[in-house]
Amino acid sequence: MKEPVYEVFARKTREEPLRHIGYVNAMDGDLARVYAWKTYDEQNWFEMCVVPRAQILPVNRHESSFLPAPPADEAVVHSRAVASYGGSEMAGGGVR
Amino acid sequence: MSTVAAPGTAFERADALPGDVRAPLRDLILVLADSKRLLGIRYSDWMLGAPSLEAGISASSMAQDEWGHGRLTYALLGEFGDEPKALEHEREASEYRNPEALDRPVRSWSELVALALLVDTALAVQYEALVDSRYTPVRNRVQKLLDEEAFHFQYAAGWARGLGKSAQVRGELRDAVASLLPQTLRWFGRAEAAERLVQEGIVRARPDALRERFLSCIGPVLQDAGLAGELGVGERDGRWSWSGEIGWEGWDDTTRRAGGSGPDEETIARVRGDKNRALLMD
Numbered sequence A: 001m002k003e004p005v006y007e008v009f010a011r012k013t014r015e016e017p018l019r020h021i022g023y024v025n026a027m028d029g030d031l032a033r034v035y036a037w038k039t040y041d042e043q044n045w046f047e048m049c050v051v052p053r054a055q056i057l058p059v060n061r062h063e064s065s066f067l068p069a070p071p072a073d074e075a076v077v078h079s080r081a082v083a084s085y086g087g088s089e090m091a092g093g094g095v096r
Numbered sequence B: 001m002s003t004v005a006a007p008g009t010a011f012e013r014a015d016a017l018p019g020d021v022r023a024p025l026r027d028l029i030l031v032l033a034d035s036k037r038l039l040g041i042r043y044s045d046w047m048l049g050a051p052s053l054e055a056g057i058s059a060s061s062m063a064q065d066e067w068g069h070g071r072l073t074y075a076l077l078g079e080f081g082d083e084p085k086a087l088e089h090e091r092e093a094s095e096y097r098n099p100e101a102l103d104r105p106v107r108s109w110s111e112l113v114a115l116a117l118l119v120d121t122a123l124a125v126q127y128e129a130l131v132d133s134r135y136t137p138v139r140n141r142v143q144k145l146l147d148e149e150a151f152h153f154q155y156a157a158g159w160a161r162g163l164g165k166s167a168q169v170r171g172e173l174r175d176a177v178a179s180l181l182p183q184t185l186r187w188f189g190r191a192e193a194a195e196r197l198v199q200e201g202i203v204r205a206r207p208d209a210l211r212e213r214f215l216s217c218i219g220p221v222l223q224d225a226g227l228a229g230e231l232g233v234g235e236r237d238g239r240w241s242w243s244g245e246i247g248w249e250g251w252d253d254t255t256r257r258a259g260g261s262g263p264d265e266e267t268i269a270r271v272r273g274d275k276n277r278a279l280l281m282d
Helices: A029-039 B019-044 B053-080 B084-089 B109-128 B136-164 B170-187 B191-199 B207-224 B265-272 B274-279
Strands: A005-011 A019-025 A047-052 B233-236 B239-242
Touching: A005 A029, A019 A029, A029 A047, A029 B053, A029 B136, B019 B053, B019 B084, B019 B109, B019 B191, B019 B265, B053 B084, B053 B136, B109 B136, B109 B170, B109 B207, B136 B170, B136 B207, B170 B207, B191 B207, B207 B233, B207 B239, B265 B274
Parallel strands: none
Antiparallel strands: A005 A019, A005 A047, B233 B239
């Protein structure tokens, strides 16, 4: 079964902007929601959203990290994500 | 769900409950606690065998949720003179009150999806009828649990829809649901057994209303999966029903089981924590 990629965005408080925190592979939006909530559960999120990667339109860079979808053998959770909430603020800077 | 309004003030403690309500409420709480504990085991069986990493991570998380719900539900029994720790660690398999479907491991991913869609949803529907309970200790604990259950339902529904689209496994899912559906509808029990709890506003819906509510949750999913008709589940004027008949032979209102000797030995050893019995903390 083919599973599209959903990008995951979240924020810890109402005052913060949503940030990209990673992605999941899921058959549909319902499963993407569950997978995102259950996979990126290291924080007590105020808000989390998922967006189908295919719906993201690059504006100025065609080598955007959101395009193209990774091949199946690369579809591992966290592999292209920011490692954890905060990303570059963490030691090592996460994986961008 | 057509809920039943009951006037009167809240019952803050178990000893404030009418005498003929205490026993059926204790029965219900123990049924729910055991069911949660066993369902957690079944999700945990698939942490490493799920079709994708995300599905396995979610199964693992749902196992934790169920064990948390079980712990929280067992704790309610302290009010009834029970020792929750003894209930969790010292009972024989035959004393467990989980649905029979949880007695032994499921054999396939389709069966797990059916279990999640039917048994987990049935439990959530029964807990939902406690959200406005007049029994305060129960009411205080249920909402958070239901918030977590919303994700479990999305998980089960997403997978059921997905498997329904696969010619390869669609039949497997249909057979698994067909096997579980009658017993899960029966699990809500008989009207007479629940009547006092409903009259006193402890449980806010009668078994038939819970069955209908349950069908209104799973019916649209089965329809999307292309299975509703084959399984006798249908909707008319906004109301979902099942065309089959529930068999009550051997049914025990207190355990909500119709026979069987309880979970198998390996399962019960895991449930009780037999391997680490020497390390149990007071």
